[in-house]
Amino acid sequence: MRFLWPELLWTLLALPLLVLFYIAILRRRKKMAMQYAGLATVKAAMSQGQRLRQHLPPLLFLLAFAGMLLAVARPVAVVTLPSQYKTMILAIDVSGSMRANDVKPTRFDAAISAVKAFVNQQPGDTRVGLVSFAGTASMIQLPTTNREDLLDAVSRLQLQYGTAVGSGILVSLKAIFPDAEFDLTSADPGRISSRDQRSSSLDSRAGREKPARDFKPVAPGSYANAAIILLTDGHTTTGPEPVKTAQLAAERGVKVYTIGLGTVEGQIVTADGWSMHTSLDEDALKEISSVTKGEYFYAGTAEDLNRIYKSLNSRIAIERKETETTALFAAVAACLALLSALLSLLWFNRVL
Template identity: 35%
Template sequence: MSFLAPTRLLLLLVLLVLIGTYVVVQVRRGKYAVRFTNLALLERVAPLRPGWRRHLPAGVFLLMLGVFVTGFARPAADVRVPREQATIMLAVDVSTSMRADDVRPDRLSAAKRAARAFLDGVPERFNVGLVSFSGTATVAVAPTTDRRAMRAGLDRLSLGPRTAIGEGVIASVQAIADFGAQYGQAAPPGRVVLLSDGANTAGRSPQQAVERATAARVPVSTIAYGTSDGVIYQDGSPIAVPVDGPALERLAQATGGRFYEAATGSELRRVYHDIGSSVGYRVERREVWAWFVAAGLVLACATSAASLRWFARLP
């Protein structure tokens, strides 16, 4: 939390003076009471003394003043505000390694299922598109709010040889730029969510993709999907297809995105939920003085109630 008018906090010094004055007055009052030497008579004259309760209204009142002064200094805090619109491109690896069954029933089928769940949680006004990549990249669905079109695009995904991660990112960034051109300077923010299980083996390099994404100011969040024990069979021979997380992590970090690892279908769904939450909200610096005013009013009511209850008067 910060303050837009921090010099106003100097008024707290006045509050410290009030606290000191109150303490001094109470000490002097105690000394005066001791001068009444006939303690037995004092007990009969004032048998019920409020004790600590007589300090409570004053303490709450001073606390109330402190809260009001803090609010007067215009405190500001980071507040999550829902986005009205955004463009998200899902880039899905459809290389042959995605048929590994270390994730049941296989990596691609589980990825499709998690992507459908992601669509259910994305705000309706968000435009979502789909890019599939193996040796090349293809825009399967241009950014749209039509969730049925997206689900149909996911159903059509099919496997192919090699892995062109760089091409997948570049195609996604270009799709976001083409879609945003109709809005001009008011284009909604874009984000690429890339899911892959391997290293780049075809097309342009991930470094070229990073340059394109950073120039367009489009963060790329990457998901390394699968396990280190993944195996596919070709002509009856096993071929190991372990996940290559470091390359995907470097890609995410270089573009300002996030890197995730998911070894199961349920973990992938949690990752998509986290991505949806991060994209669906933006953080804004906003004044929160109203919170302090509300707290001060509550303390004022508490002070009045306590004083009326114990002393039959307002403080």
């Protein structure tokens, strides 16, 4: 826990002063009582239960006062809250290396099975989109709540050549922010495209200046309406640099959860008269998830992959975030103060 206004914690020094003030009042009352009765008579008249009743309301009020002073300092804590993700983009690697059978029956078949199970587990109001990427990336299914259309789209996925992880991230971002413009052919996809340059030039001639990027970057991981789940089994061989595209997602606050499928040491895949060696680039996937405040998962078997997608349901449905808890401290303090006053009225017919 931390405090936004820690300098106000000095006000807690008032607590021991209140305790000393309370002790002084008790001594004064005792002296006044002894003027009319002996000390033995006073002790005999007050049982242990009565002593507890005497001190409990002031103790509760002291705790309430402490809670109010802490609330003034604006406490902040990491709390677990239900997420508000209403759009999920599934980016699936369909490169030829997905034919490898180190994940049974094959990487591709295991991925399709796990993705279908994940789709079926989503709440009915969650929109799920599907992006496939190999040498290029394509939007296979726009975000939808229609599970049948989505499952049909998953079943239509076909293996292709190449691996463009960066393109997969960009097309996924485009599905979340349709008005955003990225250059899929550039190693620096964040630069203004030629179409944007022409549009900006036309706007300038019309007397209006159009900025190349008309959005303000936000804190990474702060966008609560959508997230990307990206699965791949290899290295990027073409397209934009993945970490640079991850920076674009981070600037828009979108988390990218990455899943590495297959073995790190790799496998030689043979198909259509050619062979290739494929291995998992875990470092890039870890950096992508780190930059966007997402999380990286490794799946070495089909069982691992299914377990990861199941765990993503709970991880995405519930998220931990830093939240100001001033209202909570104030509410607890108010309840303690009210309880103190009620007990004092009930037992002594006075408020403290």
